[in-house]
Amino acid sequence: MSDVKLKEELVAAQMLDVKELADTIVEIGFECTKCGACCKGDDGEHTATIFPSEIRKVQKVEEMEWRDVARPMPFGIVENENGELVGETFEWALQVNGCGNCSFYREINGEGICGIYGFKPLICETYPFSVDLGGSNKPKGEIVEKVGEIVVHECEGIGREIDYEEAMRLAKILKERTIREIKESMNVIEKYRNSETKKSGLIVHDSEGAKDRNGKII
Numbered sequence: 001m002s003d004v005k006l007k008e009e010l011v012a013a014q015m016l017d018v019k020e021l022a023d024t025i026v027e028i029g030f031e032c033t034k035c036g037a038c039c040k041g042d043d044g045e046h047t048a049t050i051f052p053s054e055i056r057k058v059q060k061v062e063e064m065e066w067r068d069v070a071r072p073m074p075f076g077i078v079e080n081e082n083g084e085l086v087g088e089t090f091e092w093a094l095q096v097n098g099c100g101n102c103s104f105y106r107e108i109n110g111e112g113i114c115g116i117y118g119f120k121p122l123i124c125e126t127y128p129f130s131v132d133l134g135g136s137n138k139p140k141g142e143i144v145e146k147v148g149e150i151v152v153h154e155c156e157g158i159g160r161e162i163d164y165e166e167a168m169r170l171a172k173i174l175k176e177r178t179i180r181e182i183k184e185s186m187n188v189i190e191k192y193r194n195s196e197t198k199k200s201g202l203i204v205h206d207s208e209g210a211k212d213r214n215g216k217i218i
């Protein structure tokens with residue numbers, strides 16, 4: 001990921017037209033059916049990115065420890081012979097339960113419910129949409145279709161009628177998320193380059209520096 005590319009992408013993200021995004025969302029159509037598919041691990045473990053400030057927000061409201069909210073993004077992490085997690089990774093994923101589902105996911109009367117609905121991460125707020133500006137900040141996960149700059153991920157609620165007010169709400173958050181993701185990536189790269197940690201074991205590089213699994217700078 002080059003710095004120049006990310007800077008160009010940031011400018012493009014800041015110039016995204018919310019009304020155009022909303023028009024595209026109306027054209028695609030969406031209503032959440034509460035099926036819960038985007039909160040479950042499916043065949044493996046659920047991996048949705050949560051940013052450090054988002055983790056702290058959940059911690060504060062739920063009075064939880066960092067490691068109960070988030071886990072190191074599992075890519076690059078392995079279990080050693082003593083059963084300890086070791087390796088270096090970038091950023092955090094929502095914590096999962098024994099079934100691989102997001103640990104905040106609940107099912108009540110057959111409906112999927114988010115246990116942190118009012119303060120869930122931006123990635124969850126905007127699912128099944130993300131923005132692809134054609135640069136290095138590529139949307140993760142399976143892509144179903146792309147309409148304009150909006151990428152649509154797998155979701156049974158796609159194609160359902162959405163009112164304009166809700167589409168505008170989603171479009172605003174989608175723009176905010178796109179800008180935020182690029183800024184986080186820029187900060188992760190900068191902090192990683194300047195990282196002087198000599199620690200071994202488990203290291204998570206995020207937008208604030210090198211941390212242990214409890215979110216403490218090391």
Ligand code: SF4
Nearest residue numbers: 032033036038155157
């Ligand atoms: S997959 Fe789509 S319909 Fe199902 S819970 Fe997620 S957003 Fe809602």
Ligand code: SF4
Nearest residue numbers: 039102104105114124
């Ligand atoms: S935080 Fe909420 S919306 Fe996001 S994956 Fe977990 S249960 Fe689903």
